[in-house]
Amino acid sequence: MRTITVLGATGSIGQNTIDVISRHPNEFRVFAITGHSKLDALVKLAVQCSARYVVLSDPDTYQDFKSLMQAANCHSEILVGAQALDDVCSAPEVDTVMSAIVGAAGLLPTLSAVRAGKRVLLANKESLVMSGQLFMNAVREHKAELLPIDSEHNAIFQCLPRDFEYGNLEKSGITKILLTGSGGPFRSLPESSFDSITPDQACAHPNWTMGRKISVDSASMMNKGLEFIEAKWLFGLHENDIEVVLHPQSTIHSMVQYIDGSVIAQLGNPDMRTPISYGLSYPQRISSGVEALDFPSLADFTFSKPSKSRYPNLYLAIEACKQGQSATTAINAANEVAVDAFLNGRIKFTDIANINEQVLQKSDSIELTSIAQVLEHDEQARSLAKTILRKLN
Numbered sequence: 001m002r003t004i005t006v007l008g009a010t011g012s013i014g015q016n017t018i019d020v021i022s023r024h025p026n027e028f029r030v031f032a033i034t035g036h037s038k039l040d041a042l043v044k045l046a047v048q049c050s051a052r053y054v055v056l057s058d059p060d061t062y063q064d065f066k067s068l069m070q071a072a073n074c075h076s077e078i079l080v081g082a083q084a085l086d087d088v089c090s091a092p093e094v095d096t097v098m099s100a101i102v103g104a105a106g107l108l109p110t111l112s113a114v115r116a117g118k119r120v121l122l123a124n125k126e127s128l129v130m131s132g133q134l135f136m137n138a139v140r141e142h143k144a145e146l147l148p149i150d151s152e153h154n155a156i157f158q159c160l161p162r163d164f165e166y167g168n169l170e171k172s173g174i175t176k177i178l179l180t181g182s183g184g185p186f187r188s189l190p191e192s193s194f195d196s197i198t199p200d201q202a203c204a205h206p207n208w209t210m211g212r213k214i215s216v217d218s219a220s221m222m223n224k225g226l227e228f229i230e231a232k233w234l235f236g237l238h239e240n241d242i243e244v245v246l247h248p249q250s251t252i253h254s255m256v257q258y259i260d261g262s263v264i265a266q267l268g269n270p271d272m273r274t275p276i277s278y279g280l281s282y283p284q285r286i287s288s289g290v291e292a293l294d295f296p297s298l299a300d301f302t303f304s305k306p307s308k309s310r311y312p313n314l315y316l317a318i319e320a321c322k323q324g325q326s327a328t329t330a331i332n333a334a335n336e337v338a339v340d341a342f343l344n345g346r347i348k349f350t351d352i353a354n355i356n357e358q359v360l361q362k363s364d365s366i367e368l369t370s371i372a373q374v375l376e377h378d379e380q381a382r383s384l385a386k387t388i389l390r391k392l393n
């Protein structure tokens with residue numbers, strides 16, 4: 001029986017995690033779930049999975065939430081605030097933590113789980129983008145077990161040999177990591193109409209159902225850029241080891257190319273319950289509720305290279321990756337500010353890349369040797385992005 005904390009339980013990954021867990025009541029029990037603003041959904045989840053603790057990251061919502069819990073006759077204990085988030089990740093009863101808070105807010109609780117030596121199921125790519133080396137050092141130091149949930153990284157993990165040594169591609173005869181991406185909803189929209197893209201259009205991904213922030217990132221392919229950085233840290237890669245390939249059908253989730261000409265790919269329907277269940281049960285496999293692929297119905301299977309003019313954010317993120325940790329922290333922070341402004345109707349879709357590019361150019365390139373420095377650098381990049389944003393309005 002594994003005991004699990006689900007960070008960001010009210011989100012898309014969080015709800016899929018509870019769905020998989022609910023299918024295996026004899027194998028998993030929920031210790032704690034956390035949520036931020038969706039109080040009704042959090043109550044429902046607490047009832048569904050009989051969580052021992054429910055954590056509200058925003059203490060101001062406590063009274064409203066308490067009334068909703070009483071009305072639902074739900075007896076899970078309510079905890080609030082940042083310390084509670086850390087506590088439910090590091091509690092001795094917990095062996096697995098699903099890290100599925102969106103954005104930089106996920107960094108500190110995820111690190112708590114790492115420092116407590118837990119199995120960490122990493123969906124929150126932003127924490128690795130912000131603090132890559134420091135994060136991986138903590139994983140090693142505290143003997144945490146880090147398993148990727150992002151579908152591409154989970155696919156790569158499945159395609160690597162079991163004895164893969166971190167960063168040692170040569171030893172395993174690996175020549176390339178092929179990171180696939182669908183290209184999002186605007187893969188064939190004329191670039192001249194990008195200025196009039198609305199938030200709802202950007203969030204309507206053709207293959208995946210996801211939270212709004214990652215949906216916009218997928219439309220701009222910043223998501224693939226963040227995943228490029230994530231792959232570097234997860235597997236110890238050099239930038240030249242990774243190639244991004246457009247695959248609009250989202251059937252192949254990523255591939256590993258070997259020296260003998262073999263390419264090993266992981267395929268499946270685009271449903272996050274596959275990587276989630278693999279992380280939960282690794283190294284075994286359990287049912288996830290995902291339908292098997294029906295090969296005869298797969299009409300197209302195509303591949304191409306993502307264009308620079310269509311997807312500037314992808315190339316900015318790769319450039320940041322080459323520059324180093326302070327650049328990836330800065331572009332991640334800028335992107336969070338820009339995407340939020342886009343979702344709130346304050347800027348155009350094309351302004352996201354403008355803001356990211358300017359912050360990347362203007363922020364200092366410094367060595368970040370502690371998490372406190374990472375957070376300070378993140379904060380500076382956010383203020384810079386907000387200043388640029390004000391000038392645009």
Ligand code: NDP
Nearest residue numbers: 008010011012013036037038057101102105123124210211
């Ligand atoms: P959602 O927006 O659907 O969910 C985000 C979760 O984070 C919610 O539970 C939300 O609470 C919580 N949250 C938001 N802001 C805060 C905050 N300031 N403090 C604490 N909690 C907060 O996102 P997704 O589930 O789509 O994505 C989650 C993470 O997983 C992201 O990092 C994303 O990049 C990654 N990921 C997602 C994939 C997907 O298919 N969705 C695929 C691969 C990676 P509430 O809703 O109650 O406000």
Ligand code: MG
Nearest residue numbers: 150151152227
């Ligand atoms: Mg992904």
